[in-house]
Amino acid sequence: MRRVAVTGLGVVAPSGTGVPLLMANLAAGRSAVRQLAPAPFAALRSPIGAPVDSDLSVHFPSARVRMLDRVSQLALIAAAEAVVDAKLELPLAATDRCGVSVGTGMGGAATTDEGYHTIYAERSDRVKPFTVLASMTNAAAAWIGIDYGICGPNLTYSTACSSSAVALGEAARRIWSGEADVMIAGGTEAPLTYGVLRAWEAMRTIAAPDPVDPSASCRPFAKTRSGLVLGEGAAFVVLEEWNAAIARGAKIHAELSGYGLASDGTHITRPTVHGQAAAMRAALACARIDPAEIDYINAHGTATHQNDSIETAAIKEVFAARAHRIPVSSTKSMHGHLLGAAGALEFVISVASMERELVPPTMHLDVADPDCDLDYVAGRSRSGVSLGAVMSNSFAFGGTNAVLIAERVGRRG
Amino acid sequence: MSTLETLKDILIEEFDLQRDQIMPDAELAALGVDSLDLLELMFKIEDRYKLAIRDDIPANLSTVNDLVVFVDGLLADDPDLHASA
Numbered sequence: 277m278r279r280v281a282v283t284g285l286g287v288v289a290p291s292g293t294g295v296p297l298l299m300a301n302l303a304a305g306r307s308a309v310r311q312l313a314p315a316p317f318a319a320l321r322s323p324i325g326a327p328v329d330s331d332l333s334v335h336f337p338s339a340r341v342r343m344l345d346r347v348s349q350l351a352l353i354a355a356a357e358a359v360v361d362a363k364l365e366l367p368l369a370a371t372d373r374c375g376v377s378v379g380t381g382m383g384g385a386a387t388t389d390e391g392y393h394t395i396y397a398e399r400s401d402r403v404k405p406f407t408v409l410a411s412m413t414n415a416a417a418a419w420i421g422i423d424y425g426i427c428g429p430n431l432t433y434s435t436a437c438s439s440s441a442v443a444l445g446e447a448a449r450r451i452w453s454g455e456a457d458v459m460i461a462g463g464t465e466a467p468l469t470y471g472v473l474r475a476w477e478a479m480r481t482i483a484a485p486d487p488v489d490p491s492a493s494c495r496p497f498a499k500t501r502s503g504l505v506l507g508e509g510a511a512f513v514v515l516e517e518w519n520a521a522i523a524r525g526a527k528i529h530a531e532l533s534g535y536g537l538a539s540d541g542t543h544i545t546r547p548t549v550h551g552q553a554a555a556m557r558a559a560l561a562c563a564r565i566d567p568a569e570i571d572y573i574n575a576h577g578t579a580t581h582q583n584d585s586i587e588t589a590a591i592k593e594v595f596a597a598r599a600h601r602i603p604v605s606s607t608k609s610m611h612g613h614l615l616g617a618a619g620a621l622e623f624v625i626s627v628a629s630m631e632r633e634l635v636p637p638t639m640h641l642d643v644a645d646p647d648c649d650l651d652y653v654a655g656r657s658r659s660g661v662s663l664g665a666v667m668s669n670s671f672a673f674g675g676t677n678a679v680l681i682a683e684r685v686g687r688r689g
Numbered sequence: 690m691s692t693l694e695t696l697k698d699i700l701i702e703e704f705d706l707q708r709d710q711i712m713p714d715a716e717l718a719a720l721g722v723d724s725l726d727l728l729e730l731m732f733k734i735e736d737r738y739k740l741a742i743r744d745d746i747p748a749n750l751s752t753v754n755d756l757v758v759f760v761d762g763l764l765a766d767d768p769d770l771h772a773s774a
Contacts, residue, residue, distance in 0.1 A: 339704040339721055342729065402735075405728035 280448045280532040281521035282682065284362025284514030285624050286354040286462075290326035290507045291611045294357065299628050302636040303657045307491035307610045309505050316470045322482045324493050325468050326507030326612030343406050344419065345384030350510035350617075351416035351464035352423065358460065359424070362514035362526060368424055368458070375428035375456045376421045377447035379439030379463040381616030382472065384411035389471040416464050416510075428456050434616065437576070439463055441619025441670035441678035444513065445535030451517050458520075462512030463620035476506060481580055486640075494613075495640040496577035496606035497584045497648040504578045507612025511621035530627045531688070533665075534563030534681030545673050547583060552576075552590035552669070555677035559667065560594075563681045567595045570602060570681070571663040572635055574626045575652075576671045577606020578613055583671065585647035592650075603661070605653040609639040619670035619678060627682050630663040692757045692764070699733045700753075713754040720753075734760060 285295050290308035292298040301308070308326045317323040332349040333341050344352070359366070368374050387410040394400050409415060414432040421430040429450060433442045440463020447461035467473070476482050483503040486492045494505040513532075521528055536558025540551035560567060576587055584606075592599040607625055614621050629636055634657060641654040665683045672678075697711045704721055711720065722730065727750065731742050740763060750756055 337705045338702070339726070342703075402732055404732075405725045409725070 278452050278454060279518035280451045281516045281518045281526065281528045282513050282530045282532050282627055283516050283521050283526040283528055284358035284364070285529060285628065286357030286361060287509065287511045287621060287624055288328055288350050288354045289509040289511065289611055289621055290328055293328070293330055295624065295628050298625070299632060299634070302607055302610055302625065303634055303659070305610070305637050305639050305655065305657060307639055308507070309491045309494055309610070309612055311485065311490045312468070317473065320473055321477055322485055324483065324485045324490050324505055325473070326505060327468055328509050343410060345387040345410040345415065346466035347380060347384050347464050348410070348416040348419050350466060350508065351378065351462065351512070352419055354462060354464070354510035355420045355460055355512040358462070358512040358514050364458070364514060366424070368426065370457065371425050371427040373428055373456055374424070374426045374458040375447065375450055376417045376426055376430045377433070377443040377459055377461040378417035378420070379433045379441070379443035379616045379619060380413060380416060380465055381434060381436050381439050382465065382467055383413035384415055385467055385472050386469045387411040389469045420460055424460065426460070435676035435678070436672035436674050437613070437615055438619055438670040438672035438676050438678040439616035440511070441623065441668065441680055442537070442676065444532065444620055444623055444680055445537065445678055447515050448532045448535055451515055457517045459515045460512060461515055461620070462510060463614070463617035464510035465615045465617040466508045467506050467615055468508050473506065482506070483579060492640040494579050494609050496575070496579040496609050496638050497588070497644055497652050498641045499643045499645045501579040501581065501584065501645070503580055504608070505612040507614045509611070509614050509621060510617050511624045513620070513624065528685050529631060530682040530685060532680065533683045534559040534565070536560070536562055536679040538677050540675030540677065542675065547586045547671055549586055549589045549593055551675060551677050552587060552671055553593040555679045556590065556594045556667065556669070559679035559681050563683070565665060565681070568598055569665050570595070570667050572626065572629065572666045573602055573604040574622045574666065574668040575604050575606045576669040577608055577638065579606070579608065585645060587669065587671065588648045588650055599650060602651065603635045603653045603658070604650045605636055605638040607636050609641070619668065619680070622670070623668045623680050623682065626666040626668045630666050630682065630684055633661055633663065634659050635661050692760050695737060696753065696756055696760065699730065699737060703730065703733060711753055713752065713757065715753045716751060717753065717756065718751070738764065
């Protein structure tokens with residue numbers, strides 16, 4: 277049985293670029309959610325979000341940057357960081373045995389927004405020639421493949437909020453099945469445009485801004501939760517066939533041992549206990565481990581009314597009495613909901629937490645919803661906690677539920 | 690300013706080129722300007738000269754000088770535009 281080593285981690289997240297900064301901010305419970313700049317967001321009912329605060333264009337020559345939507349810029353920076361972290365020898369050898377697997381919900385949303393603004397608002401025909409190439413959903417994956425000369429499978433998955441958990445899981449499957457030896461896998465999302473934010477607002481799923489402290493607006497599992505907060509960013513991993521990673525002396529962060537997929541098949545937004553529990557069970561079966569072996573769950577925990585109580589019930593169904601003894605946290609309380617990038621970001625956080633013996637907190641959880649009665653690690657992280665196996669949940673509009681499991685190196689020998 | 694120098698300014702700004710790379714006989718492709726870049730470049734030319742390029746862009750624009758000749762042709766069609774540039 278082939279195994280999958282996680283040898284590289286890279287993030288460009290609202291809570292920090294680079295895993296060390298991200299984890300320091302999460303350990304300290306610092307939220308990156310904030311009031312968005314007045315222009316152009318002043319007309320929003322909830323002008324809050326979790327932006328990435330750095331000038332991405334410095335990473336690219338100007339001739340290239342105009343071909344890249346923000347969603348691809350974020351992806352390329354995070355993927356490069358993961359490749360550097362993995363110390364992969366470049367140029368890659370056996371490029372037909374390498375692949376790219378990316379999740380994104382909305383692709384190049386800013387480019388689409390700008391193109392329609394040109395056509396409908398300015399009534400101009402000067403649509404940028406790169407509009408199609410920058411906005412197409414697979415652009416980020418394509419550019420990563422071009423940068424590293426990768427000739428194996430190059431795939432983009434779009435299953436809304438579980439997109440990049442699916443991308444990581446499907447990448448692992450390529451390695452398990454023997455179709456590939458190295459996969460660059462991750463997720464990317466750049467939804468903080470006026471058009472996208474208005475569309476999400478119209479669905480009445482965005483949190484009301486906290487009147488005192490906007491950074492406390494996303495309150496997973498809380499009685500006072502009022503919805504999700506959108507964030508932007510990208511997270512990538514390098515996955516390698518275990519023995520090959522060992523043979524080249526790679527530093528292995530963790531083993532990606534479980535991937536479970538199950539769909540609700542009932543409603544476009546409303547989740548089901550059955551679908552979420554089935555995905556968790558499928559991941560446990562894939563990893564061939566018992567529910568008692570899971571030491572931490574990074575919850576989907578969106579802070580929408582529907583998700584948090586259903587997810588809590590699903591965890592109780594899978595883990596039974598032990599559910600109350602497993603720390604479960606939603607780091608979305610700090611980095612917001614990165615939609616198609618959420619699953620990859622939260623998997624990276626889960627792996628990095630395991631390496632640091634850290635349990636990141638759920639922030640802004642003063643009074644829990646009576647339906648949400650697990651140990652959510654409210655308000656403060658825990659250090660010195662030995663984690664052998666961790667689970668990361670990603671559930672989605674459309675009903676595609678994906679769950680990943682990572683295990684500490686050495687746990688299985 | 691001559692058309693060549695104006696185009697050099699645009700190319701330097703948009704394509705990270707050095708002025709001495711942009712010789713009249715330089716191939717646009719060799720400067721990293723492919724067919725889609727050329728379309729983007731036409732927007733910059735329209736902005737700089739405050740004109741609207743209504744005709745199709747000729748397929749045989751391969752060197753910097755071809756571009757100079759094309760732009761000079763546009764300007765010759767409307768001398769007022771040239772004065773404002």
